[in-house]
Structure formats: C-alpha cells, structure tokens
Amino acid sequence: MMSPIYLTLTISILISLCSSNLFVCGTEWKPTWSTGAAEEAEAVAAIPCSGHGRAYLDGLVLNGHEPVCECNPCYSGSDCSNFSSHCAANAGDGDPYFLEPFWMRHAASSAVLVSGWHRMGYTYSDGSYISQLLVDHIKKLHEIVGNAVTDGRYIVFGGGSTQLFNAAVYAFSPNNNHSSSLNPAKVVATAPHFPVYRTQTELFNSRDYRYEGDTSLWKNNTDNNGTTFIEFVTSPNNPDGKLTKAVLEGPNVKTINDRAYYWPHFTPLPSPADDDLTTFTISKLTGHAGTRFGWAIIKDKGVYEKMLTYLELNTVGISREAQLRALKLLNVILEEGDRKxxxxxxxxxxxxxxxxxxxxxxxxxxxxxxxxxxxxxxxxxxxxxxxxxxxxxxxxxxxxxxxxxxxxxxxxxxxxxxxxxxxxxxxxxxxxxxxxxxxxxxxxxxxxxxxx
Amino acid sequence: MMSPIYLTLTISILISLCSSNLFVCGTEWKPTWSTGAAEEAEAVAAIPCSGHGRAYLDGLVLNGHEPVCECNPCYSGSDCSNFSSHCAANAGDGDPYFLEPFWMRHAASSAVLVSGWHRMGYTYSDGSYISQLLVDHIKKLHEIVGNAVTDGRYIVFGGGSTQLFNAAVYAFSPNNNHSSSLNPAKVVATAPHFPVYRTQTELFNSRDYRYEGDTSLWKNNTDNNGTTFIEFVTSPNNPDGKLTKAVLEGPNVKTINDRAYYWPHFTPLPSPADDDLTTFTISKLTGHAGTRFGWAIIKDKGVYEKMLTYLELNTVGISREAQLRALKLLNVILEEGDRKxxxxxxxxxxxxxxxxxxxxxxxxxxxxxxxxxxxxxxxxxxxxxxxxxxxxxxxxxxxxxxxxxxxxxxxxxxxxxxxxxxxxxxxxxxxxxxxxxxxxxxxxxxxxxxxx
Structure with a gap:
C-alpha cells in the first residue's frame, strides 16, 4: 500500500516529467503500428554526413544494415568529410537541391506516413486517376502566387512536365487515327531552348506530328495548307531565364507554355499566365524533381480529354504516392506562416x-x-x-x-x-x-x- | 530535496510504468519531427468505416477536416454502413483489393515514413533513375518464387507494366529515326487479349510500328520482306487465366511476355520465365495498382538501352516515392516468416x-x-x-x-x-x-x- 503522501509526490513528479517532454504521457496519443516507420525515418535523418551528404531510407538501411551517407559531389568518405579540391564543379543538371534546407527546417509538417494499404486501387473515389484534393491545392496556390489563371480551367497530372509535353503535342495534333497523316503537325521552338521538346518529339516519331526545328524557319509561313503548328514557349526560358512570348501567330498555331520556372524563386511575375495550355512541375516549385509530378492547365475541354486518354494509355495516371507527397508539400506552403x-x-x-x-x-x-x-x-x-x-x-x-x-x-x-x-x-x-x-x-x- | 526513500520508490514506480507501455521511457527512442505524420496516419487508419470502406490520408483529413470514409461499391453513409441490395455487382476493373487484408495485418512492417527532403534530385547516387536496391529485391523475389530467371539480365522500371509495353515495342522496332519507316514493325496478339496492347500501340501511331491485329492472320507469314513482328504473349492470359505460348515463329519475331499474373496467387508455376523480354507489375503481386510500378527483365543490352532512353524521354523514370514504397512492400515479403x-x-x-x-x-x-x-x-x-x-x-x-x-x-x-x-x-x-x-x-x- 502506498501512503497518501507518497502518492501525491509521485503524481507531481510524473506531471512534471510529462510536461518536460521526457515522457509521452498516458493521456496523450500513443503510436502503435507507426512506430517502426517513424523510428527508421528519424534514425536515417539523424545521420549528419558532415553536412555534405544525406542518408536515405532507401539507401542501405533496411533491417539493421548500416545506413550509408550519399555524399555531395567532391565529398567522400563514410561521413562525407573528405573534400577533394581537384574535383570539378558540377553545374550540369538542374537537380533543385537549393530547396532542401527549406524542407529540413519544416521536417514535422512535411513528413508523410504511408500505410501499407494506402490507395491500392487504380482510381480515387470519383473514378479518376487525379486527386481532386490535389487539384484544389494547386488552384489555391496559383491564386495566392498570382502566376496562373485556373478559374474554369481543366487540370491533368503527368510524370513531371516531361510526360505532359508529349501528351499536349498529341492532343493538339490533328488526325489521331490509324492511318498515316498526310499533313502532320509541325512542332517547333525558339533557340536557345530546352532540348527535350526536340528529342522527345523525335523519339515518338508519330505519323501525327514531326519536329521541324526553329520557329524562325516558319515565322511568316503558318497559313500553309492548313498545317497545324505546335510551338513550345518556355517563360522564363531555360536556359537564359528571359520572359518570352510565342513567335508564331495564326489560326493554325497552338502553343504549349512551359512555365516550370514561373515562380517567385526565379523570376518577377508580371501577370498570371492565361494561355490555352500551360505546364508546371513540382520539381522547380518545391524542389522535388524525383517525385516526377507535373500538371497542365488547359482551357479547351476537347484538348483536356485527349490528354487524359494519352495519360491513361501511357501510364494509367501518376503514382498515388507521388500525388500524396505533392499534396503534403503544397499543404506546407499553403498552411504555414504568411504563405510566402x-x-x-x-x-x-x-x-x-x-x-x-x-x-x-x-x-x-x-x-x-x-x-x-x-x-x-x-x-x-x-x-x-x-x-x-x-x-x-x-x-x-x-x-x-x-x-x-x-x-x-x-x-x-x-x-x-x-x-x-x-x-x-x-x-x-x-x-x-x-x-x-x-x-x-x-x-x-x-x-x-x-x-x- | 527528496529523501532517499522517496527517490527509490519513485524510480521503481517509473520503471514499472516504463515496462507497462503507459510511458515511453527516456532510454528508449523518442520521436521528434515524425510524430505529427505518425499520428495523422494512425488517426485515419483507426476510422472503421464499418468494414465496408476506408479513410485515406489524402481524403478530406488534412488540418482538422473531418476524415471521410470512401465506401465500397453498394455501401454508403458517413460510416459506409448502409447496404443497397439493388446495387449492381462491380466485377469490371481489376483493382486488386483482395490483398488489402494482408497489408492491414502487416501494418507495422509495411508502413513508410517519407521525410520532406527524401530524394529530391533526379537520380540515385549512381546517376540512374532506377534504385539498385530495389532491383536486388526484385531479383531475390524471383529467385525465391521461381517464376523468372534474372541472372545476367537487365531490369528497367516503368509506370506499371503499361508504360513498359510501349517502351518494349519501341525498343524492338527497327528504324527509330526521324524519317518515315518504309517497313514498320507489325504488333500483334492472340484473342482474347488484354485491350491495351492494341489501344496503346494505336494511340502512339508511330512510323516505326503499327498494330496489325490477331496473330492468326500472320501465322505462316512472318518471313515477308524482313518485316519485324512484335507479339504480345500474356501468360497466364488476361482474361482467361490460361498459360499460353507465343504463336509466331521465325528470326523476325520478337515477343513481349506480359507475366503480370505469373505469381502463385493466380496460377501454378511450371518453370521460371526465361524469355527475351518479360514484364511484371507490383499491381498483381502486392495489390498496389495505384503505385504504378512495373519492371521488365531483358536479355539483350541494346534493347535494354533503348528502353532506358524511352523511359527517360517519356517521364524521366519513375517516382522515387513509388520506388520507396515498392521496396518496403517487397521487403515485407522477403523478410517476414517463411516468405510464402x-x-x-x-x-x-x-x-x-x-x-x-x-x-x-x-x-x-x-x-x-x-x-x-x-x-x-x-x-x-x-x-x-x-x-x-x-x-x-x-x-x-x-x-x-x-x-x-x-x-x-x-x-x-x-x-x-x-x-x-x-x-x-x-x-x-x-x-x-x-x-x-x-x-x-x-x-x-x-x-x-x-x-x-
């Protein structure tokens, strides 16, 4: 039996321990099945790698293997502490690691725990491959930033904006049928331009469209034979960061507006984009290139439906895990602080x-x-x-x-x-x-x- | 000041509370930034939906919204408890929910916590879009199950097997260049067959290949003009579950072996698949159709490299989140119990x-x-x-x-x-x-x- 004085003292010690964060107390939430996943993620995150690398959950860490640091270029060693001054600067690919420190600072709000049975089916409850909640988040974000008009527009998701480029070229091209098209659409861009517009269009080698080089070749020549022209316009431009406009004009000209970099990070925003078809990617917004998540904002319902068909037959939409992560990341931007x-x-x-x-x-x-x-x-x-x-x-x-x-x-x-x-x-x-x-x-x- | 007797008693109470699971003790692991994500996931998972639906993390649950049950067909109400007997049976799409109970039983080992800065870049540390650790897991799994030979083979990942079909058709087709091919490859399958082979091939409408109907039309006719034939072979077959073999023969015939259902769930396994090109998907293995994760096992290095190029220019590889989830799920299969x-x-x-x-x-x-x-x-x-x-x-x-x-x-x-x-x-x-x-x-x- 415990005497009243002992009991009182013990309770007061427990209360002070509870509030001191040394203990999680009985009245608070207690994790059950999520503990292992949380512990695993925190253990990996706690590996410092000397500040010149990161350990990842899908590095060599599962089941008691020692977690491995993946070092930044020019750093090496098990903790990435060895710097090699003879090593060349990597200024090649556009991996957007500059935003990594932002997410490390928002560790608690940006983490997602995915259960083993999360969204196993092909579709969301509305029968689509596209999370409507994520569409709503995207629209809200554009409204706050003021970089794109989304009212009354359709939105589709792609594997980065990369997949959306060819989906848009497909949707804008005439004669998507089984026979050879006599008059394939001409796909063009203005140099200097992002190389994928050309390499991707050539890879698919479709009867419905063909890459035809620089816009300058076609500037006063778009009324020919009713040929459709599809112009890629990147603004701000990759590589030179300039705000650009379409070069070609006329009733047969369609434009695919790649706005990957049209965010306050990279450019002044003179006005919201208000084009027939605009693409964005989470890669250059939150920095998550590896998530492979992009979206297109589309005015015309017919174009939207053709893009949906394309995305279904190409990959049956985008990974649910990628959509869930994008939702969480956008939620951090939309719900924390002043949203800036x-x-x-x-x-x-x-x-x-x-x-x-x-x-x-x-x-x-x-x-x-x-x-x-x-x-x-x-x-x-x-x-x-x-x-x-x-x-x-x-x-x-x-x-x-x-x-x-x-x-x-x-x-x-x-x-x-x-x-x-x-x-x-x-x-x-x-x-x-x-x-x-x-x-x-x-x-x-x-x-x-x-x-x- | 606390007297020795008080201190001893308090410590012994704390020790017994520690081991009673009411408290997580100071010496054990304490979550920090992962708590919110874990709590959110467990709260959603705890919603019972009467056993006739599920609540999801990307339903309406973020930031204090009430979590919403998404009911199975023919069930409705806020807790999915209303059954409508007039409602039609849904036996249409192949959403593999039959495996959901398995993952609910393995909640702890199958959960993944993704940090906000997990794999933001385009590539893994080896510069590829493909997790080598996941490749190793896949090879180990095939070895244990005995359903495919992987020694000395190449493996690529796709957005489900869907994306891999066209990647394989592209890789097997001759003349992937900018000009019209005079002799496009003929893509064929034997009825009854999965419709996507036809609809996808027709959608891309390439100069390099063309859908040409049933194999029966070409059975003794594959030596013509050196035309390449690409035969889709599904074994066990979708829709009828029969183990099938290629129909066409000859030096110009390539086969794409869709082995989505070649797992002990669905079929006896007479021997490991040992073909030039075989596709699998996690959808019919673990039941995660929404993850959009498939892989191809390839004998020829040239075919492998063409598929890599295709997958890079189409989507720049597969979502890192999808790869991480697939790794975790395969790990449960490989590491728990008798692996059966x-x-x-x-x-x-x-x-x-x-x-x-x-x-x-x-x-x-x-x-x-x-x-x-x-x-x-x-x-x-x-x-x-x-x-x-x-x-x-x-x-x-x-x-x-x-x-x-x-x-x-x-x-x-x-x-x-x-x-x-x-x-x-x-x-x-x-x-x-x-x-x-x-x-x-x-x-x-x-x-x-x-x-x-």
Whole structure:
C-alpha cells in the first residue's frame, strides 16, 4: 500500500516529467503500428554526413544494415568529410537541391506516413486517376502566387512536365487515327531552348506530328495548307531565364507554355499566365524533381480529354504516392506562416547566387552572362533583382569557340550551348543545385577569372 | 530535496510504468519531427468505416477536416454502413483489393515514413533513375518464387507494366529515326487479349510500328520482306487465366511476355520465365495498382538501352516515392516468416473465390466458365487447384449473343468480350476486387442461376 503522501509526490513528479517532454504521457496519443516507420525515418535523418551528404531510407538501411551517407559531389568518405579540391564543379543538371534546407527546417509538417494499404486501387473515389484534393491545392496556390489563371480551367497530372509535353503535342495534333497523316503537325521552338521538346518529339516519331526545328524557319509561313503548328514557349526560358512570348501567330498555331520556372524563386511575375495550355512541375516549385509530378492547365475541354486518354494509355495516371507527397508539400506552403516563406527563401537564395556569380564574371572580359534587369513583381509587390535558375554564359574570345571545353579544362562542368540548339560559345550553368555545388562553382570561377 | 526513500520508490514506480507501455521511457527512442505524420496516419487508419470502406490520408483529413470514409461499391453513409441490395455487382476493373487484408495485418512492417527532403534530385547516387536496391529485391523475389530467371539480365522500371509495353515495342522496332519507316514493325496478339496492347500501340501511331491485329492472320507469314513482328504473349492470359505460348515463329519475331499474373496467387508455376523480354507489375503481386510500378527483365543490352532512353524521354523514370514504397512492400515479403505468406494468402483467397463461383455456375446450363485444371506448382511443390484472377464467362444460349447485357440486366457488371478482341458471348468478371464486391457478385449469380 502506498501512503497518501507518497502518492501525491509521485503524481507531481510524473506531471512534471510529462510536461518536460521526457515522457509521452498516458493521456496523450500513443503510436502503435507507426512506430517502426517513424523510428527508421528519424534514425536515417539523424545521420549528419558532415553536412555534405544525406542518408536515405532507401539507401542501405533496411533491417539493421548500416545506413550509408550519399555524399555531395567532391565529398567522400563514410561521413562525407573528405573534400577533394581537384574535383570539378558540377553545374550540369538542374537537380533543385537549393530547396532542401527549406524542407529540413519544416521536417514535422512535411513528413508523410504511408500505410501499407494506402490507395491500392487504380482510381480515387470519383473514378479518376487525379486527386481532386490535389487539384484544389494547386488552384489555391496559383491564386495566392498570382502566376496562373485556373478559374474554369481543366487540370491533368503527368510524370513531371516531361510526360505532359508529349501528351499536349498529341492532343493538339490533328488526325489521331490509324492511318498515316498526310499533313502532320509541325512542332517547333525558339533557340536557345530546352532540348527535350526536340528529342522527345523525335523519339515518338508519330505519323501525327514531326519536329521541324526553329520557329524562325516558319515565322511568316503558318497559313500553309492548313498545317497545324505546335510551338513550345518556355517563360522564363531555360536556359537564359528571359520572359518570352510565342513567335508564331495564326489560326493554325497552338502553343504549349512551359512555365516550370514561373515562380517567385526565379523570376518577377508580371501577370498570371492565361494561355490555352500551360505546364508546371513540382520539381522547380518545391524542389522535388524525383517525385516526377507535373500538371497542365488547359482551357479547351476537347484538348483536356485527349490528354487524359494519352495519360491513361501511357501510364494509367501518376503514382498515388507521388500525388500524396505533392499534396503534403503544397499543404506546407499553403498552411504555414504568411504563405510566402518558400518564395522568400527561394528568391533570396537564387538572387544571392546570381549576384555572387555576376560579381566574379564582371571582372572578366573573357566571359559574359545573359542580361537580366530588376523588374516589378506582382507577388512581392515591389521591384526585385534577377534570380535565374541558370547562368547562360558566353565565351567572348574569338578563339574560344567551344566554351564547354574551356570551362571543363578549368574544372567547371556545364551543358554545351548546342544541347539547347544554340552556339557552343554558350554554356548553361545550373545554379539551383546544393550550396556545396554552388560554392565549388564560385571557387573555380574565381581562380579562372583571376588568370585572365 | 527528496529523501532517499522517496527517490527509490519513485524510480521503481517509473520503471514499472516504463515496462507497462503507459510511458515511453527516456532510454528508449523518442520521436521528434515524425510524430505529427505518425499520428495523422494512425488517426485515419483507426476510422472503421464499418468494414465496408476506408479513410485515406489524402481524403478530406488534412488540418482538422473531418476524415471521410470512401465506401465500397453498394455501401454508403458517413460510416459506409448502409447496404443497397439493388446495387449492381462491380466485377469490371481489376483493382486488386483482395490483398488489402494482408497489408492491414502487416501494418507495422509495411508502413513508410517519407521525410520532406527524401530524394529530391533526379537520380540515385549512381546517376540512374532506377534504385539498385530495389532491383536486388526484385531479383531475390524471383529467385525465391521461381517464376523468372534474372541472372545476367537487365531490369528497367516503368509506370506499371503499361508504360513498359510501349517502351518494349519501341525498343524492338527497327528504324527509330526521324524519317518515315518504309517497313514498320507489325504488333500483334492472340484473342482474347488484354485491350491495351492494341489501344496503346494505336494511340502512339508511330512510323516505326503499327498494330496489325490477331496473330492468326500472320501465322505462316512472318518471313515477308524482313518485316519485324512484335507479339504480345500474356501468360497466364488476361482474361482467361490460361498459360499460353507465343504463336509466331521465325528470326523476325520478337515477343513481349506480359507475366503480370505469373505469381502463385493466380496460377501454378511450371518453370521460371526465361524469355527475351518479360514484364511484371507490383499491381498483381502486392495489390498496389495505384503505385504504378512495373519492371521488365531483358536479355539483350541494346534493347535494354533503348528502353532506358524511352523511359527517360517519356517521364524521366519513375517516382522515387513509388520506388520507396515498392521496396518496403517487397521487403515485407522477403523478410517476414517463411516468405510464402502473401502467396499462401493470395492463392487460398483466389482458389476459394473461383471454387464458389464455379459451384454456382455449374448448376446452370445458361453460363459456362473457362476450363482450368489442377496442376503441379514448383513454388508450392504440389498439385494445386485453379485460382484465376478473372472468370471468362460464356453465355451458352443461342439467343444470348450479348452476354454483357444479359449479366447487366441481372445486376452484374463485367467487361464485354469484344474489349478483348473476342466474341460478345463472353464477359470478363474480375475476381480480385474486395471481399464485398465478390460477395455481391456471388449473390447476384445465385439469384440469376436460380431463375434458369
């Protein structure tokens, strides 16, 4: 038997322990089946990798294997602490790791626990492959940011915007039937442009459409034979970050507006996009390239329905896990603080990077960067500095015809201008990668420019 | 100050509380950022929906909204407790809900917690879009089950097997270039067959290949002009569950072997598949159709590389979340118990369903089912009864030319025979849906057959 005085004391100790966070108390929620998954995820997240790498749940960690750090480029060792100064700067692909620190700061609100029986069927309860809740989140986000009109528009999801490009080309092309089309649609873009418009269109090699090169070849020639023209317009443009407009005009011209970078991180927003067909991707909004989640905003119901058919027969829609994750991430943006935090973070990071690079390049006569000026942004409600995703660097010396090779020799790996259907005097440098990658890039340029 | 006697007592109370599970103790693992996600997932999972529906994390549950039950067909109400006996049986689509109870029983080991910064980049650490750890799991699984040879083979991932079909057609077709192919590959299948082979091939309408109908049209005619033939072979077959072989032969014939149903759930396994190109999907293995995850096992390196190019330009690979989930699910199969549990469960469920349906139909002269016999299975190491995924039902009366309409009038919704390029005297009935759907199907048939 416990005497009253002992009992009182013990209870008061327990209460103070409860509130001290040392214990989770009986009246609070207690996990049951979720504990293992939560523990596994936190154990992996707790591995520091010296701040120069990450351990992942699908690295070698399942069932008691030792978790393995995956190191940033130029770092190595079991804890990623060894830096190799001879290693080349990775400024090639557009992996948007610059947003990783934002999600680490929002660890609690951005985590999702997926049960073993989560959404096993093909469709949502309305019979579609598209989460209506996620559509609503996307519409709300565009409304808050002011970068796209969505009222009365249709929305479809794709495997990144990549899958949506060909879905849109298919939907805009005439004569989608079994016979050879006598007059396939002509698919075009203006250099410098994202290479996938060409490579993807050529890969599918359809009887209904054909890649026909640069818009300049067709500028005053779109009334021919009633041929349909499908123009890819990227704004801001990849690689050079400029706000662009369609070049072709006329009743037979359709445009696919790739707005992957039309977010406050990368560009001033002069007005909401209000086109027949616009694509976005979570990759350049939240930084989750690996999720492979994009969406298209479509005016015409017929085009929307053709895209749905395409997406069903290509992949039967998009992974439920990807849709669930996108929902959670957008929810963090929409529900936390003033709804501007990710955009403030994205913008200030990209502006600072651009400004550091520009300062170094400005000391050089050998290299130049694309010209971008401060401009009024309707989201921030003020004039803001440039903050492009990529530098479109030019080698100015007559003899430096292959700028990619010049940079490579100096330990800087970018993408050749010819990848973007432009001159090899240009190189695209990705500024949206990790801070480590950017710091190495800056160091290499500092050395290179000092040699001038 | 606490006297020694108080302290000792308090510590002993704490120790007993610790081990009583009322408290999670300081020395044990304590969740930090994962708590919200775990709590949210468990709260949703705890909603019973009367056993006739489920609540999901991406239903209306985020941020304090009331979680909503999504009811099985014919059930309604906020807790799915209202049954409508006039409602038609859903035996149409192949949503594999029959495996849901298995995952509910393995809630702890099958849950995954995805952090906000999980795999944001495009590639894994080896630069590919394909998790090598998941490839290893898949190979191990095939080895244990004995349903496919994987030694020295290449593996690629697709958005379900659906995306892999066209990737394989592309890879097998000659002349993948920009000009019109004079001699496109002929894509064929043997009726009754899964409709997507035709509809997908026609949708892409490529210059490199063309859908050319039934194999019977080309049986002794594959040497013509060096034309490439691409034959889809489904074994066990969808819709009729029969183990099939390729019909066409010759040096110009390539086969795409769709082995979606080649698991102990659905068929005896006479020997491991050992073909040039075989596709599988997690949908019919674990029941996760919504994950959109499939894989192809490929002998030839050139074919593998063409498929990789296709998958990159189509969707830049498969969602990292889908790959992580697939890894976790396969891990449960591989690491728990005798590694036979899911197959025992799948087989006994499907065998019992087939046996119940067969018993009812056997009383009728109006309807018949496909003939399937017990056969030796190398996995179970014994003769086992049939357990097909679908019934391929025939209306036997001369006047019942449209079997789909006959069944529909009796409150049974299947798929028309003509969808499978066969006679409308046949209907495909899905037996892999929820227990509720199957029970309603049995009830409707009991009534229908009694009317004979």
């Amino acid at each position: 935090e990710i955009f403030q973070f994205g913008y200030s990071t990209m502006r600072d990077r651009w400004s550091r690079l520009k300062q170094i390049i400005s000391k050089s006569k050998r290299f130049s960067l694309q010209k971008l000026s401060p401009q009024y942004c309707t989201f921030f409600k003020r004039v803001r500095d440039p903050s492009p995703a990529y530098a479109w660097l030019k080698c100015e010396r007559e003899e430096d015809k292959n700028c990619y090779e010049i940079l490579k020799a100096a330990g800087i790996n970018g993408h050749e201008g010819s990848m973007y259907s432009d001159d090899d005097r240009y190189v695209r440098l990705s500024l949206i990668r990790s801070q480590d990658d950017f710091d190495i890039l800056i160091n290499k340029f500092t050395v290179l420019v000092a040699k001038d | 549990e899911i197959f025992q469960f799948g087989y006994s469920t499907m065998r019992d369903r087939w046996s119940r349906l067969k018993q009812i139909i056997s009383k009728s002269k109006r309807f018949s089912l496909q003939k399937l016999s017990p056969q030796y299975c190398t996995f179970f190491k014994r003769v086992r009864d049939p357990s097909p995924a679908y019934a391929w039902l025939k209306c036997e009366r001369e006047e019942d030319k449209n079997c789909y309409e006959i069944l529909k009038a009796a409150g049974i919704n299947g798929h028309e025979g003509s969808m499978y390029s066969d006679d409308d005297r046949y209907v495909r009935l899905s037996l892999i849906r929820s227990q509720d759907d199957f029970d309603i199907l049995i009830n409707k048939f009991t009534v229908l057959v009694a009317k004979d």
